[in-house]
Amino acid sequence: xxxxxxxxxxxxxxxxxxxxxxxxxxxxxxxxxxxxxxxxxxxxxxxxxxxxxxxxxxxxxxxxxxxxxxxxxxxxxxxxxxxxxxxxxxxxxxxxxxxxxxxxxxxxxxxxxxxxxxxxxxxxxxxxxxxxxxxxxxxxxxxxxxxxxxxxxxxx
Amino acid sequence: xxxxxxxxxxxxxxxxxxxxxxxxxxxxxxxxxxxxxxxxxxxxxxxxxxxxxxxxxxxxxxxxxxxxxxxxxxxxxxxxxxxxxxxxxxxxxxxxxxxxxxxxxxxxxxxxxxxxxxxxxxxxxxxxxxxxxxxxxxxxxxxxxxxxxxxxxxxxxxxxxxxxxxxxxxxxxxxxxxxxxxxxxxxxxxxxxxxxxxxxxxxxxxxxxxxxxxxxxxxxxxxxxxxxxxxxxxxxxxxxxxxxxxxxxxxxxxxxxxxxxxxxxxxxxxxxxxxxxxxxxxxxxxxxxxxxxxxxxxxxxxxxxxxxxxxxxxxxxxxxxxxxxxxxxxxxxxxxxxxxxxxxxxxxxxxxxxxxxxxxxxxxxxxxxxxxxxxxxxxxxxxxxxxxxxxxxxxxxxxxxxxxxxxxxxxxxxxxxxxxxxxxxxxxxxxxxxxxxxxxxxxxxxxxxxxxxxxxxxxxxxxxxxxxxxxxxxxxxxxxxxxxxxxxxxxxxxxxxxxxxxxxxxxxxxxxxxxxxxxxxxxxxxxxxxxxxxxxxxxxxxxxxxxxxxxxxxxxxxxxxxxxxxxxxxxxxxxxxxxxxxxxxxxxxxxxxxxxxxxxxxxxxxxxxxxxxxxxxxxxxxxxxxxxxxxxxxxxxxxxxxxxxxxxxxxxxxxxxxxxxxxxxxxxxxxxxxxxxxxxxxxxxxxxxxxxxxxxxxxxxxxxxxxxxxxxxxxxxxxxxxxxxxxxxxxxxxxxxxxxxxxxxxxxxxxxxxxxxxxxxxxxxxxxxxxxxxxxxxxxxxxxxxxx
Ligand code: FES
Ligand code: FES
Numbered sequence: 001x002x003x004x005x006x007x008x009x010x011x012x013x014x015x016x017x018x019x020x021x022x023x024x025x026x027x028x029x030x031x032x033x034x035x036x037x038x039x040x041x042x043x044x045x046x047x048x049x050x051x052x053x054x055x056x057x058x059x060x061x062x063x064x065x066x067x068x069x070x071x072x073x074x075x076x077x078x079x080x081x082x083x084x085x086x087x088x089x090x091x092x093x094x095x096x097x098x099x100x101x102x103x104x105x106x107x108x109x110x111x112x113x114x115x116x117x118x119x120x121x122x123x124x125x126x127x128x129x130x131x132x133x134x135x136x137x138x139x140x141x142x143x144x145x146x147x148x149x150x151x152x153x154x155x156x
Numbered sequence: 157x158x159x160x161x162x163x164x165x166x167x168x169x170x171x172x173x174x175x176x177x178x179x180x181x182x183x184x185x186x187x188x189x190x191x192x193x194x195x196x197x198x199x200x201x202x203x204x205x206x207x208x209x210x211x212x213x214x215x216x217x218x219x220x221x222x223x224x225x226x227x228x229x230x231x232x233x234x235x236x237x238x239x240x241x242x243x244x245x246x247x248x249x250x251x252x253x254x255x256x257x258x259x260x261x262x263x264x265x266x267x268x269x270x271x272x273x274x275x276x277x278x279x280x281x282x283x284x285x286x287x288x289x290x291x292x293x294x295x296x297x298x299x300x301x302x303x304x305x306x307x308x309x310x311x312x313x314x315x316x317x318x319x320x321x322x323x324x325x326x327x328x329x330x331x332x333x334x335x336x337x338x339x340x341x342x343x344x345x346x347x348x349x350x351x352x353x354x355x356x357x358x359x360x361x362x363x364x365x366x367x368x369x370x371x372x373x374x375x376x377x378x379x380x381x382x383x384x385x386x387x388x389x390x391x392x393x394x395x396x397x398x399x400x401x402x403x404x405x406x407x408x409x410x411x412x413x414x415x416x417x418x419x420x421x422x423x424x425x426x427x428x429x430x431x432x433x434x435x436x437x438x439x440x441x442x443x444x445x446x447x448x449x450x451x452x453x454x455x456x457x458x459x460x461x462x463x464x465x466x467x468x469x470x471x472x473x474x475x476x477x478x479x480x481x482x483x484x485x486x487x488x489x490x491x492x493x494x495x496x497x498x499x500x501x502x503x504x505x506x507x508x509x510x511x512x513x514x515x516x517x518x519x520x521x522x523x524x525x526x527x528x529x530x531x532x533x534x535x536x537x538x539x540x541x542x543x544x545x546x547x548x549x550x551x552x553x554x555x556x557x558x559x560x561x562x563x564x565x566x567x568x569x570x571x572x573x574x575x576x577x578x579x580x581x582x583x584x585x586x587x588x589x590x591x592x593x594x595x596x597x598x599x600x601x602x603x604x605x606x607x608x609x610x611x612x613x614x615x616x617x618x619x620x621x622x623x624x625x626x627x628x629x630x631x632x633x634x635x636x637x638x639x640x641x642x643x644x645x646x647x648x649x650x651x652x653x654x655x656x657x658x659x660x661x662x663x664x665x666x667x668x669x670x671x672x673x674x675x676x677x678x679x680x681x682x683x684x685x686x687x688x689x690x691x692x693x694x695x696x697x698x699x700x701x702x703x704x705x706x707x708x709x710x711x712x713x714x715x716x717x718x719x720x721x722x723x724x725x726x727x728x729x730x731x732x733x734x735x736x737x738x739x740x741x742x743x744x745x746x747x748x749x750x751x752x753x754x755x756x757x758x759x760x761x762x763x764x765x766x767x768x769x770x771x772x773x774x775x776x777x778x779x780x781x782x783x784x785x786x787x788x789x790x791x792x793x794x795x796x797x798x799x800x801x802x803x804x805x806x807x808x809x810x811x812x813x814x815x816x817x818x819x820x821x822x823x824x825x826x827x828x829x830x831x832x833x834x835x836x837x838x839x840x841x842x843x844x845x846x847x848x849x850x851x852x853x854x855x856x857x858x859x860x861x862x863x864x865x866x867x868x869x870x871x872x873x874x875x876x877x878x879x880x881x882x883x884x885x886x887x888x889x890x891x892x893x894x895x896x897x898x899x900x901x902x903x904x905x906x907x908x909x910x911x912x913x914x915x916x917x918x919x920x921x922x923x924x925x926x927x928x929x930x931x932x933x934x935x936x937x938x939x940x941x942x943x944x
Contacts, residue, residue, distance in 0.1 A: 030185070035183035077176045089174040099405070100660025101170070101402065108174060131869065138830060140869040
């Protein structure tokens with residue numbers, strides 16, 4: 001069974017016919033070739049696939065593409081404005097908040113969503129907010145540092 | 157640019173990775189590409205009676221379904237080899253697709269190739285495999301005992317190898333006469349590596365050239381190419397190109413040659429189409445080579461003053477169902493050789509049985525053998541201190557190899573080149589406020605409430621793998637040197653090609669720092685190429701904390717050759733004697749004649765113009781270097797962990813964690829610290845939460861991230877780091893390795909802290925992971941004992 005959907009991704013509208021069972025993350029990666037969003041577990045446990053749907057952080061491996069019909073989605077590819085990195089991106093670079101980079105798009109999207117809700121989180125709040133995002137490389141220390149750094153820089 | 161070495165320069169890798177434009181294996185989609193799904197055994201051990209692929213093959217969108225019969229018919233060798241052999245080791249055939257038997261849950265039995273991943277998933281369900289289940293055995297020691305099912309006829313008692321090191325008689329003698337002894341029985345818990353990027357392979361066989369291009373989640377593309385050429389795929393090496401694009405973490409799990417990359421290569425060679433396979437998380441958990449899984453009995457002998465007289469141990473190390481790539485090295489030469497720790501121990505003996513179990517293979521995982529050794533030694537040392545009535549810090553101090561005793565020949569083959577252990581211990585004790593913590597601990601014990609525990613781990617690591625002749629004599633089927641090519645372009649910028657590829661360690665940045673420092677050029681003038689067998693001469697890859705020490709040294713020596721040739725050309729241009737020409741700040745000048753100088757750019761250009769070269773000098777400016785280290789490198793340090801335990805729930809909280817490490821000279825402190833953070837946290841994971849569990853039927857009970865707990869941000873402390881610097885005396889940069897140190901020290905530090913917190917209750921040892929249940933039970937048992 002195929003469905004017609006229209007999704008706005010990073011400000012651009014896409015109309016596609018998709019299978020009912022297609023996951024949003026596969027729609028983004030396979031159909032739109034936006035491969036910045038990664039898959040680490042396909043079971044909603046690692047957060048590598050985190051994107052924003054209508055401004056809220058969601059795990060795109062546990063959303064169907066059809067659920068995104070009529071929604072606006074932001075992926076990691078949509079975070080840089082022109083030549084300027086999003087403050088969270090900049091902070092991850094500055095603070096060595098990534099090693100292999102595989103968890104990074106999801107981390108940046110999760111952190112960006114946190115800072116929208118809570119512009120100056122404490123270290124404990126940052127750590128709590130990352131509960132659903134796994135990183136195997138950094139031990140989280142510099143991720144936490146990067147998010148605090150972005151917050152101090154006044155990330156939106 | 158001097159002063160680049162030793163600076164925390166931001167990574168050049170990052171702009172691509174923070175914007176999502178970096179490309180990992182699964183990010184590639186080639187024209188006409190098909191997708192493979194691998195059908196895996198649900199049984200740990202079974203006879204494969206028959207496979208019916210007809211329904212799957214008939215599904216629209218399915219391109220092909222293959223089994224072992226098709227592999228055999230194709231004539232490719234179709235087996236997975238072992239690259240490290242020990243005397244009399246049994247390495248039974250490991251076919252890429254199961255033939256008559258499956259020997260672990262997750263073993264590949266068939267492959268479905270389809271137009272997309274959803275169709276492949278449907279078709280996998282339609283492959284009918286008829287199994288006759290057989291008994292399983294999952295414990296490495298039980299596997300050797302009577303009544304255990306025999307996994308391979310050629311390996312009686314499921315023993316693959318029986319290996320010893322040290323002097324058994326001398327150790328027995330030490331134990332016979334020692335006034336004080338302790339014994340420890342332990343299990344080093346089996347771990348699943350969990351790189352966040354699952355393994356993936358994209359094979360593209362080009363019919364007209366007969367060449368296979370394979371994009372692969374690999375830590376060592378040349379090693380993969382060599383093994384695949386020899387044993388699985390069978391194409392000659394010059395007809396295979398392996399590219400490791402961005403790799404999303406490895407920790408050892410992407411060193412090994414797995415069936416999967418051979419299977420997709422086979423499919424592409426059959427179909428003349430690109431074929432991609434990407435593991436799901438459950439597939440990685442079932443099939444990535446696991447880590448650790450030791451059962452050991454160990455003893456320490458001491459005199460009354462707390463001087464160690466001897467150490468001996470027997471270890472049963474699980475190999476899993478097949479002998480994976482470097483598996484035999486892990487519980488032997490990367491383990492037994494480390495059993496002297498930082499200590500002067502006059503007699504050591506170790507006996508290891510590598511045993512088959514009906515589980516996923518076990519191979520190198522971050523630290524590989526050295527965390528197991530450190531855990532055993534550091535647990536024994538804590539018990540020894542207690543036996544002698546000494547503080548654990550004091551007991552360590554009394555037994556350290558003295559600074560004037562280097563090079564130090566251990567009783568287990570290694571010769572430590574350098575070391576200075578007390579300053580690292582002292583720094584750690586001082587920073588953590590040790591005496592004060594001990595006072596607090598005593599107060600808490602009297603006052604009730606949360607229990608406080610302080611755990612030390614003074615570790616040593618032999619890494620920078622490794623001198624080729626040494627490892628060759630120990631069973632390696634390859635040399636462990638590293639290569640570099642330094643190509644200076646006519647306009648003076650530089651491309652370096654290194655055989656050491658990265659999975660997040662920042663090679664592109666640190667290697668560019670080495671070039672910039674040595675040549676005095678801007679880092680922007682340097683490109684670092686890695687991870688592609690068609691571009692890079694050859695390389696042994698990234699593992700064993702070897703990139704800086706071996707790959708970096710190859711690069712440093714290559715740069716020296718460039719400078720050397722540059723000096724010859726400059727001397728000719730300046731009409732000076734070669735020995736008078738010095739290279740400094742990117743300039744060649746004549747000693748004592750300040751006006752007589754020529755810039756880097758002029759010399760480089762002249763090398764290519766070749767209009768005026770000295771006699772006997774070839775045009776061009778490029779050198780390839782193969783650097784073979786003369787010894788391992790020996791980073792060391794002391795980590796201290798402070799835990800608080802709620803006696804009501806058994807929950808362990810890490811209040812503080814301090815790491816003092818000595819990795820020699822530091823190229824980029826920010827990157828080094830990041831490596832320590834990651835390693836320490838992986839080790840904390842092993843100590844507190846992580847355990848790969850099979851049930852008695854060999855079913856994996858921890859197949860998803862719901863059942864296997866890897867560390868998350870909210871249950872970790874802020875780590876405190878410091879370092880001492882004892883440069884490596886035998887490599888050009890004075891660097892050691894740091895990639896694994898954290899995961900080597902922290903399991904012991906955390907466990908020592910937890911046992912320390914409970915020691916007044918009579919608890920002597922607990923096996924990892926130290927879950928609330930286990931800790932709570934230990935508290936309950938001890939209080940019951942106390943009452944009875
Ligand atoms: S891939 Fe979506 S949470 Fe792991
Ligand atoms: S940077 Fe590798 S998983 Fe986070």
